[in-house]
Amino acid sequence: MRPLPDGRGLRVGVALSPALLLLPLLLLLLLLLPPPPPLLGRLWAAGTPAPAPGARQDSALGVGRVKRGWVWNQFFVVEEYTGTEPLYVGKIHSDSDEGDGAIKYTISGEGAGTIFLIDELTGDIHAMERLDREQKTFYTLRAQARDRATNRLLEPESEFIIKVQDINDSEPRFLHGPYIGSVAELSPTGTSVMQVMASDADDPTYGSSARLVYSVLDGEHHFTVDPKTGVIRTAVPDLDRESQERYEVVIQATDMAGQLGGLSGSTTVTIVVTDVNDNPPRFPQTVSPTEMYQFSIQESAPIGTAVGRVKAEDSDVGENTDMTYHLKEESGSGGHVFKVTTDSDTQEAIIVVQKSLDFESQPVHTVVLEALNKFVDPRFADLGTFRDQAIVRVAVTDVDEPPEFRPPSGLLEVQEDAQVGSLVGVVTARDPDAANRPVRYAIDRDSDLDQIFDIDADTGAIVTGKGLDRETAGWHNITVLAMEADNHAQLSRASLRIRILDVNDNPPELATPYEAAVCEDAKPGQLIQTISVVDRDEPQGGHRFYFRLVPEAPSNPHFSLLDIQVLVLLILTLRRHHKSHLSSEEDEDMRDNVIKYNDEGGGEQDTEAYDMSALRSLYDFGELKGGDGGGGGGPGGGPGGGSGSPPPSRLPSERHSLPQGPPSPEPDFSVFRDFISRKVALADGDLSVPPYDAFQTYAFEGADSPAGSLSSLHSGSSGSEQDFAYLSSWGPRFRPLAALYAGHRADDEAQAS
Template sequence: MGILMWLVFSALTQTLATFETEHSQKDASFTQNTVLHRHKREWEWNSIFVHEEQKIDHPVKIGKLKSTKATKNSIFVIDGIGANTTFVVDSHGDVFVKKTLDREKQSIYNLTAKVIDSQTKQLLEAEEKFYIKVMDINDNVPTFTHSQYNGSVPERSNGGTSVLKVTATDLDDPTTEYGKVVYDLLEGKESFNINTETGLITTKTLHDFTINLDREKKDTYKLIVQAKDTPSFKTGGTSTVTVIVTLEDINDNLATFTQGNYNFDVKESESIGFIIGRMKTEDKDELQNKNPIFTIKNPDDGSIFNVKQDFQKFGVITLLKALDFETIQKYEFDVEIDEATSMPADNEKELKNSKAHVTIKVLDVNEPPVFKQPSYNFTIEENVNIGTSIGSVSAHDPDKAKNTIRYSINEDSPLRIDPTSGTLYTAKELDREMNHLYAIPVTAAETDHEGLKSQVIVNLKVSDVNDNDPELGEPYSVFVCENDGPGTVIQRIYAADKDEITPGSKASFALASPNANFSLVDNHDGSANISVKQGGFTFEDTKEYIINIVISDNGQPSRSSTILLPISVCKCEENRINYHCMKPYAQTGVSVHAVTAILLCILTILVIVILIVMRKRYRKDTLATLGKSSGEIHEQLVTYDEEGGGEMDTNGYDVTVLNSARNNSIMPGPCLYATVQKPAGKADMGIMIEVKKDEADHDRDAIPYDTLHIYGYEGPESLAGSLSSLETSSSDSNLDYDFLNDWGPRFKTLAELYGVDASEDDYEY
């Protein structure tokens, strides 16, 4: 009991001192020297304190208000938060508490006190502030901020390495022992320490060496941390929390093979990069911290095989070179495993299987033919004869059977191949300007029942020969300005050649014939300048000038071409920028080929005209002869292709015109052909008609001969009688008109009308 009272007294003393310190600056009237500062006041009382959590069944006196001016009739009145509800005062100034207080909710109550005369209700003493301070008791225990803590630290960490910090709070007054918290490890002290004041957990160090935290032995630790208040006493509130510490892995173990010998089989046909097999390893570290290094100890095998890590950090054997069963059937070599650790390995002393023996057996397969070269390259000149040999390809059977090889090539290839020897020949004419590079697949096949095949590419380059004439590089529109003076360069021309241009080979230019108006200067760089010689050109001169240019290459042998380049005269502005050219009346520059074509056309036309004239003269002679031999001339008029209209003539023509044609008095004057002198006698009538026909043929202004006007003379009747429908009786005639078929094709129509079944093929025109 004595100890408890001492504790209470100490707590009260400390609380009072703290209270007075806190409020000394707020109210100068409430200090330790109360009397000195309030000498005008008549209030007298001690500081009022009350314990929290005190059980209140009835009002409990906690202090007394005193004033020198108080009388037996005076009463005390208090105001403020809690006044007259939580705290009350009687007429004697005794202060009572009526409720249980909680310091954690409110630790100080600010109140005012007044003394009033009960009869006069006059204020005997001015109101004065006073405080009721709630004294703390240890009614709260420390509380952790988390229900569980989780932390981590690398394995094999040095002593004192921070892991994590725990924190607990106590609602009691932090200025007293009740509110102070200290920490302790209830579990885990063998590997970790904790700072009793801050709660920081660190790895443990004992006597200058670090406790070995080995993840491979134990990867998780469970710690129990206690938080306790009133650290100066054994009694006090406590709470605990669980802390899980996980060890992080580091590379502190060496990898080893799981076995000492590994055996693998691989086909000889497998390609480079093929995975032959995996060598399993063992490493206690986590996957991300494993870093094994594999080394093949046999230098020769190291160039054929390779061992590297896979995603599981196993050793993967891959193929670096092609295998050949016919050469080597088995490989044997050793593989060592090593690893660089961050510190001395835990398993260094107990390490085993750091070396393994590997045996690889090569399996035989039937392989396709193998060409001696991965590709073939040949060069041949263009335009060589078909069947020219360019070289050969060769393949062999790599197997023991050594089967015969036959070669083949596509039918549309520019080459053909000898199926047994592999010799290549040209199959068509090669033109470098059409295609200068060919990639031709050639197939080699074994002649056994499986007929395995393989292919190789033959690259054929067609080299150039000088088989193309040089030309102008582009179509030039050359003009000369009327104000261009002597020496003015009016155009720079360039040469082009379909043949391959070799370094240093440049075409040369020259005039094929001297030109009085223009000169040509070779620049010796594949170009030439056309310049004005004398000038004096006029825009009104629509003549187009021609210069004859010879372009020569320097091939072996050299080739050249002649170019006719027209030059127009134009009206130009300054610097020859804007110009206007008139279209020439005629083109005077024509190529040799064009002139030859024109001459051939003219010659052909002349031959045709001569043949027509000769044929026409021959026809005239034939008709004249026929007319004289028959004795009847009147019928020759039918040759002018004017076929009668039959009975329709009576409607189409006035018959009186024919009758009046015999009466010269009716005509206003003689017609053109009537003026021609007519030979006397019936025998000369044919000659007269021919004369009149010739005059009609050569007189452009004359009326056509096959009109009614030419019938100015009626010949004697013919053997066939009259052919006119005007005087023909309606009865059928019994005359035979078959002789009309003998008069030729011009009487064919009459023969068909009056003859009997005249054949169209009786006469050839």
């Protein structure tokens, strides 16, 4: 084709015959235009126009001027071409082509040489294969014009596009199936269930091949679908899971906006109706007397025994079937004989014994069992009460029971001086069964090993089998057995506590052993010993005791008794007749245990607290040698010892005794005052030694004092001689005392010399 004289470049030529008819007119119009500046030759392409006028084109592919002489357009090729000849796509041409075959046309790029072939002489391009827009929408190629002789590139290489034109050859597809949705039963009309979406592989930018609409093919009575969005909604308000739990709904998607000739695809949507608590529990058996629940149980069944199981049916599922049970016992049943629990796994009511059963007192129990839902949805409260009731009849069967004690335990009393065979009490037991069999009694000997009690096997009378002593055993616990006369295996037990009542059968006894001692110069009325007594009989500590001397006591008038109900006072009336000092030669015959002596201090073992010479008697000491310990012989002593007191015939005649008889309400203690005054006077008159057998003092100077203890009961000196030289070592505070005793010692030594 020759270059145009106006030099304006590429012109589009349409390869279809109607377009070629317009070519002369276009050339005429170009001649009328002003000539442009001279240019080099142009390469232009002529191809098929877009089949659908008004369809959106890519601006980059519009007609326009390109580098140098290239003027070209995009080519369109219809997909899915089924013809036998290669499909003509378009033509490329250079303005410098004189038609003499000197120019060689070539293409390169996607599909060049395989899918697309070009005629080297004419520049015609043909599609050699069947194209599918859904696999590839366009191809990009490059065109070249070369000198055939020199293979020199005559025009700059440029790109062009072959676009595969879409046809409606793909039906809509649901790619995300299977679809499963759910909706609660009794949901209002229009409740959204789920959304489905289909896709179309056709070109959505060209025509209506990819414009889809949705519709319901099957299930339209219960569900609808939005034609544009694919949202599925309920069409009725009364979906009931108990009637139909699952729906299969077929949804169809059609392209071409649903017009005739459009392609369609479908999918099945499974819609599950979920449960709500819209059904109350129901007992399969009604509350009529002929269809009540009936159970039986033995009267000996222990507490906690299951009587039976009852289950109320609920058409709902899951937690909507959870229920609780309650028992409403009828009047006359005794109340709360049974209780009910719920099996969490099976939702059954378990009726359990809560109190002991007794066939004889009530052979039949009738209760009302109520079942109610644990969770109630307030939205469905208008459907009715979510509870139901049933009557349960429990028959108690009789069993052979052991005898029953009335009461099962008790307290009996008997005097401790009761004779063997005396009646203690009577126990009673009876057979609770309707047969009322005779009962026999016995004592469990494990509880009465000594067989202190016996029982009459027929009457239950308990008698003493041995003598009783409250002081030995004040209480006895025994177990009495009761059994059927012809069936000893039916046995019951009763515990009895038997209290032994006290009688005054024990004399008073000394609380502890007593051993009294007294000085020989004790004045009448001096307290020698306080004696306490006890009595093993009742009441403990509540007895009133009376005291008197034994019958042989009046022959010894030296002692008198002062009865103050709980004390015994022994008064010594012996006096000394002579106060002359005993000869020193008899000192070596004395022993410390001649007389038991208490100086109101350390006791008889405290030999350092007193001088034994102070105990010398004014009467003949040889007659007391037998004394306390039984020494050697001598008058009145006897070989091997004698009694602890001198013979009455050798005692001085000056004796006094307190009058005997009933005690005075207010005792006269003047004798004690006289005794104390006399001892004080003796101590004041005897300056040689500390005052023995008198009130003593004790003082502790402290651990750092050289004196240490100043007790008159314990001294650093020992023996019969008193040496007070140690007083001078006690420091300045005791210097006057040391000088005083040192002066007396000097006087004694002067008299002795």
